[in-house]
Amino acid sequence: MSTPLRPWLAALALGLATILAAAPPALADIVVNVDQAATQPLPIAIPSFGGGTMGEQISGIVTADLERSGLFRPLDPASFRQTNLDVNVTPAFDAWKSIAAQALLVGNVSSGADGRLSVDFRLWDVYAGDQLVGTRLTATPDSMRTIAHQIADAVYEKLTGEKGYFDTRVVFVAETGPKIHKVTRLEIMDQDGANPSYLTDGSSLVFAPRFSAKRQEITYMVLRPTGASIYLKNLETGREEVLGRFPNMTMTMAPRFSPDDSKVAFAAESDGAANIYIMDLASHAVRRITDGLSIDTSPSFSPDGGQIVFNSDRGGSPELYVMSVNGGGAHRISFGSGRYTAPDWSPDGKLIAFVKQEGQSFSIGVMAPDGSGERILTTSYFADEPTWAPNSRVIMFEHKAGDGESRLWTVDVTGHVQREGPGGVAGSDPAWSPLLH
């Protein structure tokens, strides 16, 4: 049986040997390891969109959004070597490579017969010559800014890989009037400060607004001489509902929605102690989940709804603790020096933002839910009430300079990108909405 195979094998071996001998000297592949990188803002070219003034406004809003994120560097339009781009024509990529643009956003605005705006835009990878996004957005003309923010979100997501946060809103406590008698109102605005609108008339002291995770609703506190109340307000309809009055409690604090919007956690003070309660929004039944003589405040749900991070002085000074949503297994997660307060669990669940007071300075920091990896992002005369953008990369907080004026600021999770907040308004207690689209 084996005999017939011998000529086969011999022929094959001879053939292979001959080929190897006759083949030209092969070039070995060059292998290079790249274990360093630039971490510069991505250079992006955003020529003014076609369509007249509206096109210019939309591209301007997109440019401002991306620049403010700190991850993009919109290029100076004066450097552009190709002008009058048609959104439906492939750009001359060499012209954009020559100014080191890595991405190019081209768009055009048109109005339909029904008066609705149509915005076509295309995002191009300049080096690869690929179209990354090509979309048409349609809406009524008064939604122009919303369209622009959604374009910025699409660009941000495609180029960074994480969700954007530009089509969002911020609700906060606006402060007006003289220092001795400030008027506080709930105010809502786009994340870039546009479209501000008061939600309350300033006749009562309001504080601690918080957004629902999924619905266009907020909770907030109203304090009157008769006691504190928790309100629920639907932003779509304007309808308000009192979730609970707590006449026997001298103070009720920091209501916050559960991730599924079925519950609200809050802290209430009674007889010198503050404990954490959970209210079922359907039945309004209230359940206490901490019990003791300490001050337990600022509950914040984990994104899966299974845990709560809160602030407590049960160990002698304010620290951060995590417990199950039923109140069991509370364990301390902050161990650094100073006082830890105002925890806020990030939407992606990976970090907890907090305020840390050391001496006369206040810092905004982040740590993992197990307490590891504590990082201070910013330190100032006064900082408080951090709130996460829905993509868990930017934190807005109340910042007070030496003049005592509270303003809203933002800082990213690296601490490198810190900006005075939108609108330059005086305010405190910000809460960031989820994405609106």
Add this chain to the structure above:
Amino acid sequence: MSGAVMAPRDNRGLALVGAVALHAAVFALLLYAPSKLPPAVGSSVPINIVSSEPTDTRPAVQAPQPQAAASPAPPQPQAPPQPPAPVPAPTPSFSRAQPKPVPAPTPKPRPTPPPPVATHAVAHSPPPQPAVRPTPARPAPAMDFNRLQQIIDNARHNAGPPASSAPHAATPRRETAPQARPDAGRGVSQSDLTGLTQLLDRLWNLQCAVSGVTGVAPFKVHFVVDLSGNLLGAPTAGGLEHSSDPVTASVARRAIDAVHAVTPLPAPYYGQTITVNFIPKQACENR
């Protein structure tokens, strides 16, 4: 007379006092007025509805390319002139400022096709064509698989003498890049490699602040350099640039962008196949 004059002055003084008192009262009222209960219901602030649809169904057309002025097609030369033997390039020091190497001369004259008519008939335009790069013949692989297959076939059928080492007439050996440019692709020095690595380090724009970037596993980008130092075909990251994970896709695209940006490469790299190992986690740690 004087009494008549004084009376208006007195009235003016009283009016002044009254105005001051009134202003003070209003100011005090504003400062210390009791709050009204219950609070007024605020207005609604509904969100704007925006509908979206992809425009990919209407792809962008290729921009008309500038063409040389059309001229009558010259007669095809009887025999294409042979390009002069390339002069071995001196081993250059790696630099982005290096002028683009002159490609091997091509036979002239060459018939020029008429320039395509630029069209803006979008609805009937062809799908978007990403910048199509010329794809000259790739360097032949080190092993001629056609010949190997022939030998195996012959052996399988046991039809004749053992396979000869002579090249098969029907499958002439392709000219390889090193043969076309004997000095090209050789002599890549350590300093060349260091220069290439450092350049890629600078050109790979990695957004380490984005969650998940450091979790992207190391990946390779393969590319081939043609005889003028440019990319031969499109570099790929093994498909990671189209990954369903947006962070992975973004990191891979930035790496491919870096490879695009690093070309043209100097002569030592001509005809070379290059593999770049991109290591996101280490790159972010080494910032």
